[in-house]
Amino acid sequence: MVLTINVAVLLAVVIVLRLRRRTQARSRNDEQLTVAIVLVFGVLIAPTGFGQWIAEVVEELAxxxxxxxxxxR
Known part of the structure; x- marks a missing residue:
């Protein structure tokens, strides 16, 4: 049996866990790391079907x- 872990799913879990922490407990470096993780997550999910769907929804909203x-006018 081969176990594979999707990196985007793993990053999504990390993001959720990091965002659940109290805002007052975060340092500037901690916030920058969270932003970097979210950017990498965005790059990984963008070419997928789900990422394309999100882009279309945001485009329609805009x-x-x-x-x-x-x-x-």
């Missing part, structure tokens, strides 16, 4: 917000 804001 389009809807820009159309609602500029519609009165």
């Amino acid at each position: 389009r809807g917000i820009s159309e609602s804001g500029g519609g009165g």
Whole structure:
């Protein structure tokens, strides 16, 4: 039996665990490490089907917000 771990799933678990900690307990370096982990997670998930779906949803939201804001001109 071969056990494989998807790195994106592992990073998602790490992100959730890090974000559950109290904000006051975080140092500046700790926050920078969390940002770096989230960026790597984004790069890993972007080419997947789920990442493409997220990009489409964000694009639709941005389009809807820009159309609602500029519609009165």
